Amino acid sequence: MKHDFCISTEKKVCFMDMTASIAQLIKQSKIKNGMCFVYIPHTTCAVTINENADPDVRSDIIKHLNKIVPQDGNYMHAEGNSAAHIKSSMLGFSASIPVWRNALTLGTWQGIYLCEFDGPRQRKIIINVIKDDK
Amino acid sequence: MKHDFCISTEKKVCFMDMTASIAQLIKQSKIKNGMCFVYIPHTTCAVTINENADPDVRSDIIKHLNKIVPQDGNYMHAEGNSAAHIKSSMLGFSASIPVWRNALTLGTWQGIYLCEFDGPRQRKIIINVIKDDK
Amino acid sequence: MKHDFCISTEKKVCFMDMTASIAQLIKQSKIKNGMCFVYIPHTTCAVTINENADPDVRSDIIKHLNKIVPQDGNYMHAEGNSAAHIKSSMLGFSASIPVWRNALTLGTWQGIYLCEFDGPRQRKIIINVIKDDK
Numbered sequence: 001m002k003h004d005f006c007i008s009t010e011k012k013v014c015f016m017d018m019t020a021s022i023a024q025l026i027k028q029s030k031i032k033n034g035m036c037f038v039y040i041p042h043t044t045c046a047v048t049i050n051e052n053a054d055p056d057v058r059s060d061i062i063k064h065l066n067k068i069v070p071q072d073g074n075y076m077h078a079e080g081n082s083a084a085h086i087k088s089s090m091l092g093f094s095a096s097i098p099v100w101r102n103a104l105t106l107g108t109w110q111g112i113y114l115c116e117f118d119g120p121r122q123r124k125i126i127i128n129v130i131k132d133d134k
Numbered sequence: 135m136k137h138d139f140c141i142s143t144e145k146k147v148c149f150m151d152m153t154a155s156i157a158q159l160i161k162q163s164k165i166k167n168g169m170c171f172v173y174i175p176h177t178t179c180a181v182t183i184n185e186n187a188d189p190d191v192r193s194d195i196i197k198h199l200n201k202i203v204p205q206d207g208n209y210m211h212a213e214g215n216s217a218a219h220i221k222s223s224m225l226g227f228s229a230s231i232p233v234w235r236n237a238l239t240l241g242t243w244q245g246i247y248l249c250e251f252d253g254p255r256q257r258k259i260i261i262n263v264i265k266d267d268k
Numbered sequence: 269m270k271h272d273f274c275i276s277t278e279k280k281v282c283f284m285d286m287t288a289s290i291a292q293l294i295k296q297s298k299i300k301n302g303m304c305f306v307y308i309p310h311t312t313c314a315v316t317i318n319e320n321a322d323p324d325v326r327s328d329i330i331k332h333l334n335k336i337v338p339q340d341g342n343y344m345h346a347e348g349n350s351a352a353h354i355k356s357s358m359l360g361f362s363a364s365i366p367v368w369r370n371a372l373t374l375g376t377w378q379g380i381y382l383c384e385f386d387g388p389r390q391r392k393i394i395i396n397v398i399k400d401d402k
Contacts, residue, residue: 043318043325086329
């Protein structure tokens with residue numbers, strides 16, 4: 001089962017919660033057991049999983065990544081968004097989550113986030129669910 | 135084939151070798167060809183693959199990540215474990231390894247490690263193996 | 269469908285474009301819909317996805333990773349390539365890309381790169397494509 005959806009990100013750098021949207025797609029798919037793949041077809045945003053409770057965790061991740069990969073480093077790429085490209089490769093463009101009894105096997109504190117590093121923009125997310133027949 | 139197991143991590147920050155446990159699950163599954171997915175349902179530990187020979191490699195990875203993401207940064211999250219959240223997102227919560235002739239296609243020097251960044255704790259690992267029918 | 273191929277990397281640290289090779293394997297597989305997994309069975313090189321247009325983006329990623337993880341840090345591993353091990357774990361050893369209508373669902377600006385951090389060497393890449401039957 002493949003499904004695409006779009007998110008309009010709100011800031012230059014921000015994490016957007018996609019957990020509810022993806023959980024709903026799993027429910028609608030009626031797939032009982034298998035794997036859910038979240039894929040980001042962009043090069044300046046990424047996907048990660050992290051704490052869904054205290055929003056300070058996301059702020060700390062964003063702030064610290066900005067520190068490790070500063071916006072104004074000594075970069076060559078003329079578009080000025082090399083930091084976004086670097087941070088995206090560090091977090092990655094896909095998440096792979098088991099599906100069990102028609103639900104994601106996320107931990108209690110886990111949420112799935114689109115990590116915008118060069119927004120605000122409209123971003124596409126591709127969800128692919130592969131059924132396990134056994 | 136889905137299977138969960140638990141690991142009691144031994145220190146605040148440490149890498150625990152899961153290779154033998156996962157290799158055994160593959161063997162027991164009798165699945166010949168497909169994909170093995172390792173999933174971590176937590177937000178302050180991660181999974182990585184790296185050298186299984188010299189333990190200094192793991193020590194160097196741990197030490198350097200602590201340098202890049204210091205335990206006592208200027209973080210807002212009140213629980214004091216933001217460094218663990220950040221390092222977990224950097225390494226990631228899943229590993230995807232092909233299965234061929236009922237075995238993981240790990241390279242000669244590759245081992246699969248649970249990366250504890252906020253232990254010691256009991257951690258759950260979810261293994262999902264999807265068969266390739268062709 | 270599993271297929272291996274080799275790449276001879278050209279420098280100590282470089283990104284090698286694998287997009288065309290993987291796209292061709294998908295075409296040959298005749299698999300319409302499913303998932304493509306790229307797996308690196310090594311510990312000092314990785315795989316990432318990033319911009320395929322301006323080569324300065326890859327140069328900026330390489331240069332900045334070398335800054336965050338310097339070649340000559342205070343490492344213990346006697347082989348002298350700890351930086352390569354650390355950078356490989358940061359970018360990761362697999363990429364998971366949906367396949368739709370017998371093609372990778374890469375974004376317009378996305379290419380798939382082998383990230384050599386301890387070359388030049390011959391490297392093996394494992395491609396596994398799992399069909400989605402539904």
